[in-house]
Structure formats: structure tokens, C-alpha cells
Amino acid sequence: MTDGNSWQAPVAEGALDASVRVPGSKSITNRAFVLAALSAGPTLVREPLDSRDARLMLAALAELGAPAEHTADGVRVQPLTDGAGSVSVALGNAGTVARFTPPLATLGSRTVHFDGDPAIRRRPVAPLLTALAALGADIDDGDRGAPPFTVRGHGGLRGGAVELDSSASSQFLSALLLAAPAFTEGVTVRLVGRPPSEPHIAMTLDMLRRFGASPERHADEFHVPPATLALADYRVEPDLSTAAPFVVAPLLAGGTVRIEGWPVETTQPGDWLRSLVRELGGKAVLDGTGLTVTGGEAVRGAELNLHEVGELTPVVAALLCFADGPSRISGVAHLRGHETDRLAALATELTALGGDVTETEDGLRIRPAPLHGGTFHTYDDHRLVMAGAVLGLRVPGIAVADPATVGKTFPGFVEAWDRLVRGDRDG
Numbered sequence: 001m002t003d004g005n006s007w008q009a010p011v012a013e014g015a016l017d018a019s020v021r022v023p024g025s026k027s028i029t030n031r032a033f034v035l036a037a038l039s040a041g042p043t044l045v046r047e048p049l050d051s052r053d054a055r056l057m058l059a060a061l062a063e064l065g066a067p068a069e070h071t072a073d074g075v076r077v078q079p080l081t082d083g084a085g086s087v088s089v090a091l092g093n094a095g096t097v098a099r100f101t102p103p104l105a106t107l108g109s110r111t112v113h114f115d116g117d118p119a120i121r122r123r124p125v126a127p128l129l130t131a132l133a134a135l136g137a138d139i140d141d142g143d144r145g146a147p148p149f150t151v152r153g154h155g156g157l158r159g160g161a162v163e164l165d166s167s168a169s170s171q172f173l174s175a176l177l178l179a180a181p182a183f184t185e186g187v188t189v190r191l192v193g194r195p196p197s198e199p200h201i202a203m204t205l206d207m208l209r210r211f212g213a214s215p216e217r218h219a220d221e222f223h224v225p226p227a228t229l230a231l232a233d234y235r236v237e238p239d240l241s242t243a244a245p246f247v248v249a250p251l252l253a254g255g256t257v258r259i260e261g262w263p264v265e266t267t268q269p270g271d272w273l274r275s276l277v278r279e280l281g282g283k284a285v286l287d288g289t290g291l292t293v294t295g296g297e298a299v300r301g302a303e304l305n306l307h308e309v310g311e312l313t314p315v316v317a318a319l320l321c322f323a324d325g326p327s328r329i330s331g332v333a334h335l336r337g338h339e340t341d342r343l344a345a346l347a348t349e350l351t352a353l354g355g356d357v358t359e360t361e362d363g364l365r366i367r368p369a370p371l372h373g374g375t376f377h378t379y380d381d382h383r384l385v386m387a388g389a390v391l392g393l394r395v396p397g398i399a400v401a402d403p404a405t406v407g408k409t410f411p412g413f414v415e416a417w418d419r420l421v422r423g424d425r426d427g
């Protein structure tokens, strides 16, 4: 039930028994759109995500000269064509748009202004802009190292060798690698510092290969030679991070939830949820058609380093509030530069509902404590809406503020969650 600008997250009143289909992966969709724009011919992207971030990416590519059309089978993206004059790219609060599209602006001759929500102005982008400038790009960021900034295209980018500190976000590295086949000399990136989110880097390399590029990695060095990309048809996997609240739900409510179409092989970080379920006492069975999760007796407390799967932190933190012993989440200092400062937001909101949650330098410490109802503020962060939903399974009276912000990655989330938990119950 949505009331004004909040949503009463439903309490699970019996064991779950449901099958769920989640929308396409944000990370795969937005990479596919970028690689399609860089390809020599049109690409049909099948089963793409349709959400705020995906629409922002399509709008950005259209501004940059690569229009797309929705067809009965998906989204057909046309190759980038050059143009003149000034255009504006709206970033919203989409990290993938803010990091993946500036390199594309260097390939044409337009002057491209980038800006977005107040939140994106606080998210890091400086190491990417510095690396692009070192590779020959003409960028004016007013020394802010953050949006708004302007990229003046001069008809292509030289590319070559560059050092990059991608420790604040793996997206800086992915951004350079995705565009590199179109740079005159390709790119050789030597990392300083360790990036988070290794699966997302593997995803970038895998998708580059599928589109015909030949990226190589030797430890901290990445090389992408120039290449002509082409792929007529690409199918997007379901988003396994969006699936996270549905995967953990039976651990709190009992019963079984089946996620349809869970891939048997994937680079998505959400695939780690299968081992999490087992570690916390549940069962997760993957077959050729989906993942079936069954809850256990109790949720065990755990020590989890989430450096590689940081985007799962809000849902995992909500889950661990119900564990039978203390838990610790570490390795996620970079979450302070996500949609909001997620560590501060989670500590504040979970504590306000009675939780015993403290922020550490690189994560959260969570001790068992009874939660009570109240407003769960979501800070314009889709994954906090999902975390609030998880709390509501066990705690009556959780009002999740601004549920529409979940439209960043799953516009139909509230309806899908109500169906999962309430089944046919009305009201």
C-alpha cells in the first residue's frame, strides 16, 4: 500500500511460495547500449532494462549521435555519427552514465555538457577525467573534479598508455576500456590502487569480447587495441542485484522463492548471493531455468567483506539485522560515493528503527536488537527502498519513504514485492 509519499512495506504472514521475474541487468544493459553505439552497424539489445538509468543512457547516446528505437523485440541502437554544436547530457544519478559517456564525447566533434541530480555532483569522477585528459581529451571541469563538466570533442581521441586510480569506483576503469576500441591507439591502463567490484570489470572485458574487441589483462595492466566492433543481436540477463531482496526474503519469512532465468554462468556480482544464502543457513539450488531459494531455521551472523559486491550492501545489511549473532560488513568504504553515503544512511536509518548498527571506517557492525516500525528514509537511493522492503518482512509499520526512487533500476518493484509477500491477500 502506498500512502502519500511512503509505502507500508508488507509483513510476511506465512511462508513464501512464489516465482519472480526481475528486469534486465542495469550494468549489462548500459554496457550493451554503449558498445552498440560504438559498433559499425545497428545492434538489437533484447530484454533490456527499462528504468530511469537505462533511459538516461539512451537519451545520452542520442545526444551524442547514436539514436535508438524501441521495437517489439527490444531496443535497436544505431552507430554513433558525428555532428557539430553543443549538446547536453543528463546524468540523473546514474554512475554508469556519468562514467561511461564522457569518453564517447571525445570521439565526435560536439561540445558536450554533462550534469545531473544534486547527488551526482557529489559522486567521484575526477580520476576518469584526469586519465581522459592525459589520453588527449579537452575537458573543462572548473577544477571541481565532478559534474557539471564539459568535454570538447575534436573528432577522435589518440589514446595510448595511462595510469588510473580506480579505487573509488570500478566504473572509471570500465569507462576507459569500453570506449578504447575507438581510440586511435587503443588504451593501456596501469592501475594504481585496487578497484572495487571486480565482477563488473570482468563484465566489461567479457562484453568487449562479445562485441569483437580483444582486451587483455596482466595483473594490474589492461590493454585494449583499436578494433571495429559489431554485434547484431545481444540478450540481457536478469539483474541479479535487483533480485537480492527476493533472494533473501525466504531467509526471513520462510518458504521458497524462485528467481526465473538466473543464468548458469554470469559475470554479475549478484551471483554471489547463492553462497551467501548457504552461509546464512538457507538453501539455493540453481538449475537451467532459475534459482530456487529456501529459508532455514535462523539467519546466522556473519563477517562479510563486500568489496567486490558493494552494491548488495543495503539489502545484506537489512538482512543481518535479524541474525542470531553479531555481524560485520567490511571492504566497502567506496559506498560513501554511491547514490548517497550508504554507510551513513544505513547506520542512521537502521538505528532509528531500534537496530544496533554502527559505521566503521570501511563498513558496518551489526548486533542483534529488536526493530520497531517507523519511517525508513531512502535518500534517493533505489537500494535503500529494497532494504526497507526486507525489514518490513518481519517488522510491522515500516513506512518506506519515497518508494518511486526505486525506478532507477526497477520501476515495478513495489508491486512485485507486494505480490511476493501478500500473495492474493487484498488490502
Ligand SMILES: O=C(O)C1=C[C@@H](OP(=O)(O)O)[C@@H](O)[C@H](O)C1
Pocket: 026, 027, 028, 095, 096, 168, 169, 170, 171, 174, 196, 197, 200, 310, 311, 334
Ligand atoms: O560498472 C557497473 O555497472 C557498476 C559498478 C559498481 O560501481 P562501483 O565500482 O562504483 O561500486 C556497482 O556498484 C554499480 O552499481 C554498477
Ligand SMILES: C=C(OP(=O)(O)O)C(=O)O
Pocket: 093, 094, 095, 096, 311, 338, 339, 383
Ligand atoms: C552504485 C550503484 O549505481 P550506479 O550505477 O549509479 O553507480 C548501484 O546501483 O548500487
